Amino acid sequence: MPPTVPAATRASLAWRDLDAAPAEPVQDSVASRLIAVRGGGPRLLTFLGGSLTIDVQVTTRAGMVEVVGELAPALSARVVVESPDGTHETAADPQGRFKITGVTPGPVRLRCEPQDEGGFAPVRTEWVQL
Template identity: 60%
Template sequence: MLRALRDIAGRRDPVPEAVLSAARASIAWRDPDAALARLTADSAAHRLVAVRGGGSPRLLSFFGGSLTIDVQATTREGGVEMVGEVSPPVPARVVLESPGGSQETDVDDEGRFRFQGVVAGSVRLRCEPAGGAAVHTEWVLL
């Protein structure tokens, strides 16, 4: 009986593919040894009126483990550009994760990194310092 009801519900009101994709991605990105970098500052929290058309940069700061990750996200034609800095500057790989996939880059000698063409939506960063524990930021909605 339950199987028949589940089949009927699945045909009449299926779970949206974006929800299934996000659920699968969240399980795939588990890393129990990683530190969580909490959002400590968000310039969007201080905006009273949204600017039509975007373009105004959003500043985000995360702190976790022994790292601070500062990010500037700017909506541009073709997606969101994210420019960030890991402090203290350490050799590391930064991975931008979203339900639609991931992008990777290395930080430069001054701890800076950049992602272009990021699809607006839920994102988080994973910083993997050479020889250290990974740090994941909280998920944020761009």
């Protein structure tokens, strides 16, 4: 077994968040034939987890990824983009809007945590390749 395999396994287990509800991808513009025919443009993704919907627009600029999103229902929340290169964190405003820039392309997932008690259960998306 290559020596990097055990280290990668340990690192993957550190990313687990057992208290967060999983958010499944329900829409991805990359899978749409219409987008493929038209060519480039931002990637649109929608995740559904528990009572929370996360809509994001992903744009690549100068080799880095920008994630602009909106939570529904609209609530203030802590939003974190996790990747093997680290995390990027911001706060969604009371309308549920957020923006994170400077993300390295590759596998990422989003984690959303309510700022107010009773808002929603913490949610994390599946890993997606950006």
